[in-house]
Amino acid sequence: MxxxxxxxxxxxxxxxxxxxxxxxxxxxxxxxxxxxxAADKIRGTFILxxxxxxxxxxxxxxxxxxxxxxx
Amino acid sequence: xxxxxxxxxxxxxGTPAVSVFxxxxxxxxxxxxxxxxxxxxxxxxILTRSLQRxxxxxxxxxxxxxxxxxxxxxxxxxxxxxxxAPWLFTVAVYIAAANLAGLIGxxxxxxxxTVTAALALMSMILIYGAQFRFRGFSGGFKxxxxxxxxxxxxxxxxxxxxxLSLCMRLFGNVLAAYVIMEMIKTLAPAVIPxxxxxxxxxxxxxxxxxxxxxxxTLFLGESIEENE
Numbered sequence: 001m002x003x004x005x006x007x008x009x010x011x012x013x014x015x016x017x018x019x020x021x022x023x024x025x026x027x028x029x030x031x032x033x034x035x036x037x038a039a040d041k042i043r044g045t046f047i048l049x050x051x052x053x054x055x056x057x058x059x060x061x062x063x064x065x066x067x068x069x070x071x
Numbered sequence: 072x073x074x075x076x077x078x079x080x081x082x083x084x085g086t087p088a089v090s091v092f093x094x095x096x097x098x099x100x101x102x103x104x105x106x107x108x109x110x111x112x113x114x115x116x117i118l119t120r121s122l123q124r125x126x127x128x129x130x131x132x133x134x135x136x137x138x139x140x141x142x143x144x145x146x147x148x149x150x151x152x153x154x155x156a157p158w159l160f161t162v163a164v165y166i167a168a169a170n171l172a173g174l175i176g177x178x179x180x181x182x183x184x185t186v187t188a189a190l191a192l193m194s195m196i197l198i199y200g201a202q203f204r205f206r207g208f209s210g211g212f213k214x215x216x217x218x219x220x221x222x223x224x225x226x227x228x229x230x231x232x233x234x235l236s237l238c239m240r241l242f243g244n245v246l247a248a249y250v251i252m253e254m255i256k257t258l259a260p261a262v263i264p265x266x267x268x269x270x271x272x273x274x275x276x277x278x279x280x281x282x283x284x285x286x287x288t289l290f291l292g293e294s295i296e297e298n299e
Contacts, residue, residue: 040146044147044285044289047281047282047285048285048286048289051240051282051285051286054240055236055239055240058239058240058243058244058247059239059243061243061246061247062239062242062243065246
């Protein structure tokens with residue numbers, strides 16, 4: 001039971017990643033609307049930021065797996 | 072639920088062995104990689120056979136894809152892009168094929184931690200090898216103290232953090248997609264998994280390919296960029 005609670009807590013990192021990617025997407029859309037000619041550069045920066053933000057969720061997921069499996 | 076737990080334990084500890092003609096055992100990810108290698112080799116052979124000066128439909132598509140990728144490399148890597156583009160495209164093709172292997176009923180090799188670790192290690196060797204190759208021995212070391220010497224410890228830490236995060240990101244994404252798909256299949260075995268499979272197998276697989284290659288290119292471009 002406590003193991004399951006620990007794993008669930010680890011998966012809460014997903015909240016941060018979700019908020020982070022949401023903000024990044026919103027800002028990227030905003031800046032592309034403002035400067036459509038810079039779309040390529042903005043896309044590159046956005047993918048990098050989203051990938052880094054998403055990594056936290058993945059670390060949480062792997063931690064949760066490790067808690068359940070490795071005990 | 073017990074089956075799920077078994078699958079999870081397997082993918083953390085390496086995939087189960089497959090026997091080759093009863094002679095020796097190889098991990099499942101290696102066997103699937105062999106199948107993918109055969110498919111990709113056959114596809115490359117068919118696509119590049121009898122190339123014409125005035126391209127037909129098949130060749131036009133091929134040239135578009137290669138041209139777009141070369142343009143992307145040129146933009147991010149600068150003057151030396153030509154020596155890196157073939158390697159980066161090969162990795163992209165392999166990861167895309169591996170992530171899509173689930174569609175034809177094979178276990179994706181990228182679900183195995185050792186496969187993604189090997190890919191990330193190759194990226195690391197490429198990034199720091201290129202740094203010393205194009206900056207010279209002392210220039211390569213000086214890069215670690217740029218833009219300011221204060222960042223030296225962080226730059227040194229990044230040598231290990233970058234491959235670790237590349238490896239864990241690819242592995243975690245593919246495994247997470249697999250786990251969620253298994254849960255959906257247990258809850259609703261018919262029809263409904265198709266829609267989710269489109270997202271988790273195709274879209275997520277291709278996005279992760281893009282992210283892996285894009286990050287490698289970005290790090291590579293950063294380590295060989297020139298300050299004119």
